[in-house]
Amino acid sequence: MKYLPILLMLFALSCNSQSETPQATTAVEEQLHSVHGQKPSAVERYYLAHKNDSLPSKSLGTVSNGSIENATLLPFRGENYRYFDTASYLGGRAFMNNRVAATLEMSYDSLAKLNPDRNYCYMECSNQHGGKLFPHHTHQNGLSVDFMSPMISNNAACYDLDELGAGHYFIDFDDRGTYEDNPEISIDFNQIALHLLILQSAAQKNGLLIEKVIFKMELRDELYASPYGPELRKSGIYITRNLTPLINGLHDDHYHVDFRLK
Ligand SMILES: [Zn+2]
Numbered sequence: 660m661k662y663l664p665i666l667l668m669l670f671a672l673s674c675n676s677q678s679e680t681p682q683a684t685t686a687v688e689e690q691l692h693s694v695h696g697q698k699p700s701a702v703e704r705y706y707l708a709h710k711n712d713s714l715p716s717k718s719l720g721t722v723s724n725g726s727i728e729n730a731t732l733l734p735f736r737g738e739n740y741r742y743f744d745t746a747s748y749l750g751g752r753a754f755m756n757n758r759v760a761a762t763l764e765m766s767y768d769s770l771a772k773l774n775p776d777r778n779y780c781y782m783e784c785s786n787q788h789g790g791k792l793f794p795h796h797t798h799q800n801g802l803s804v805d806f807m808s809p810m811i812s813n814n815a816a817c818y819d820l821d822e823l824g825a826g827h828y829f830i831d832f833d834d835r836g837t838y839e840d841n842p843e844i845s846i847d848f849n850q851i852a853l854h855l856l857i858l859q860s861a862a863q864k865n866g867l868l869i870e871k872v873i874f875k876m877e878l879r880d881e882l883y884a885s886p887y888g889p890e891l892r893k894s895g896i897y898i899t900r901n902l903t904p905l906i907n908g909l910h911d912d913h914y915h916v917d918f919r920l921k
Pocket of ligand 1: 795798803804805915916
């Protein structure tokens with residue numbers, strides 16, 4: 660947690676909300692009002708004003724030096740998933756290539772069928788036009804997505820850590836995946852392995868491949884030792900093996916996936 664104060668401060672500074680035109684907001688509010696007859700929330704208004712689901716996206720350059728045209732959004736909340744932080748969503752940090760969005764939606768549909776009682780969170784993606792997404796090194800061209808590590812406590816799904824917002828990035832786990840502030844909570848490695856396998860299959864159906872997964876190196880053995888681990892090992896999905904201590908230490912509460920266009 661030694662980097663927490665500095666990173667949190669910088670992260671908060673980087674989450675400036677983008678302005679919407681009054682006309683766009685009014686049209687969106689009318690659309691939403693006609694859908695459920697209630698005042699739309701800020702994230703619903705933001706989604707409808709920015710989802711851009713009619714034009715194909717163009718990811719340019721690389722995940723670490725790139726940009727994106729016609730980026731799209733996933734809804735803030737779906738049937739079994741949601742974005743992890745309202746300020747980050749409204750700050751324009753959840754944009755992605757439309758093929759990535761289709762892949763994520765397909766993966767959450769598959770998870771809903773396999774685990775109907777389970778909920779999932781996705782985390783930061785890219786800016787609307789890509790480029791640097793501080794403090795991430797990648798996330799520049801709409802092909803990178805962070806996923807919150809699902810948690811387990813007493814053999815049941817645990818959502819106690821889901822409401823931390825940006826602070827979730829800085830919680831720590833030991834090298835067996837146990838949460839350092841509460842040893843009853845640990846990472847559900849089997850859910851991560853399953854999700855990665857489902858993402859690989861969904862990515863292929865949407866013209867993508869998984870380029871690489873970033874996950875804390877000391878936890879890879881636990882991932883492979885989970886029930887879906889052997890299948891994950893055979894899948895060919897590359898999980899990085901050479902990370903700096905800072906990057907390594909930050910990738911336990913979440914796993915990062917870079918996609919590649921086929
Ligand atoms: Zn990431």
